[in-house]
Amino acid sequence: MINRCLFPAAGYGTRFLPATKAMPKEMLPILTKPLIQYGVEEAMEAGCDIMSIITGRGKRAITDHFDISYELEHQIQGSSKEALLDKIREIIEKCTFTYTRQNEMKGLGDAIYKGKVLMGEKDPFAVILADDLCINPKGDGILTQMVKLYNKYRCCIVAIMEVPKDEVYKYGVIEGNAIEDGVFMVSNMVEKPEIDKAPSNLAVIGRYILTPDIFDMIKNTKPGKNGEIQITDALCEQAKKGMVIAYKFKGKRFDCGSVEGFVEATNYFYNLEKTK
Ligand code: UTP
DSSP, rough: OOOOEEEEEEOGGEEEEEESSSSGGGEEETTTTEHHHHHHHHHTTTTTTTEEEEEEEOOOOHHHHHOOHHHHHHTTTTTTGGGGHHHHHHHHHHEEEEEEEEEOOOOOOHHHHHHHHHSSSSSSSEETTEEEEEEETTTOOHHHHHHHHHHHSSSSSEEEOOOOGGGGGGSSSEEEEEEETTTEEEEEEEEEEEEGOSSSSSEEEEEEETTTHHHHHHHHHOOOOGGGHHHHHHHHHHHHOEEEEEEOOOOEEEEEHHHHHHHHHHHHHHHHHHHO
16 A cells, blocks of 8 residues: 655755745745646546645745645635635645655655655555656546556656657666556666667656665765766666566656756646646
8 A cells, every 4th residue: 555655845946946945845836836736636637635845945835835824814714715714724734744854965766765754665566756657638637547556566767758769868767678558568768868878769857756764765865966866876776586577557757857847837738728
């Protein structure tokens, strides 16, 4: 049973400066909802009710967002605007939020390692990078699809998508054998490879299911690309020692960590709202 979801959100979001100077990237809204709330809703749909966020300096707005604002509640009580808070009220009521800080930006692997104290060492857990906004309007959310797969294979799972060959340098890239339609047994993973050294064009995006033994793998992982502790390197070790599955998810993913992806997501969600 996967009921915990970890949200590494300690990054500086430098591609969005100056917007992210005093505000976390994860609070940037697509229409009226901050990125991190989309992630939390996806995790809830997948069965999680413990949301654990790895924050850093200047990220207090995230903590405040998932808490009751008494002044605001009082102000809009009885007005038509109350309905705008329905979903966030439901989230606050149904979920428990826990936080810890990553003091130094030592990479995604290190951020996930900081979550050990929140995730415990017994159960598998989900990881969502909120700046990767995922949606599957026609069926199960991406994390729900992955939880279903976990129930079958009971090992670490990474979500992947095909990317143009000249974009592999932005991602962790997998090598593996297809074991069923859209499901690969991973044999190798490379973080941000040069185009001619990429083992495939199957890129890892910001959705993972991890088993708790990943913490030992991360602990033994040396800084890799850009001097950061890479979750890709820890998972590559995991793949060699045991089993890691890559899953070509059904749905769409927007790279909201980039201005281009953010604008694309905004247009997509705007059109989706208009056709409702
Ligand atoms: P990114 O590299 O996309 O995020 O990390 P960033 O560093 O915030 O963005 P730019 O490049 O400066 O614009 C992917 C995810 O991993 C988290 C980030 O918060 C983001 O959600 N992360 C990354 C951490 O929590 N800690 C780290 O040390 C690195």
